[in-house]
């Protein structure tokens with residue numbers, strides 16, 4: 621049983637796309653996969669959230685023949701909480717108005733993850749935005765999640781999803797160094813949305829990110845643009 625907590629270097633860097641690619645890779649290997657989003661914000665009741673997007677991408681990949689026809693049945697998804705405003709989770713609760721329940725505390729999320737992990741081979745936990753964005757009112761986020769999972773005896777690691785374009789060097793380095801300083805060196809940097817023919821900026825960024833990953837014992841992998849989302853080892 622493997623648990624992978626997925627965070628971004630920022631919001632909108634292709635975290636869900638990267639999560640779908642990681643799910644697809646595990647499904648191709650024949651594993652039973654669960655994708656959980658502890659806190660989904662910015663989505664109204666009944667609308668598709670990020671985990672439904674992952675499920676739809678996997679279904680489309682199977683329909684196109686890129687995944688075996690039985691793969692979608694090996695994938696399950698869930699959300700821990702959903703809060704309407706498109707804001708950081710703590711702010712979303714504050715702005716959602718009276719009657720909005722507080723965010724689930726980390727202990728409650730941990731209990732859910734233990735239950736979810738028991739039924740599958742691979743559990744992916746997708747965050748909300750970047751590494752310091754809190755999932756709880758006690759200011760806990762992805763690093764705390766990995767630490768709590770490990771403290772509970774589970775095999776958990778951290779993946780950082782980065783975008784390929786200008787600005788990613790600073791965001792990626794801050795993210796990786798923050799995680800490492802808190803005792804959770806990322807195991808993977810996943811560059812989401814890499815062009816088939818990267819421009820000089822993207823090529824330089826891939827070199828930079830490979831060096832950053834190497835310095836922290838992480839692997840660098842990419843998810844090319846274009847469906848289906850798939851993980852490739854970096855050039």
Ligand SMILES: C[C@@H]1NC(=O)N[C@@H]1CCCCCC(=O)O
Pocket residue numbers: 631659660661662705706707708709747748749750753
């Ligand atoms: C709205 C989006 N929904 C979601 O689940 N993640 C995004 C939230 C990102 C929060 C970024 C906070 C910040 O870094 O400023």
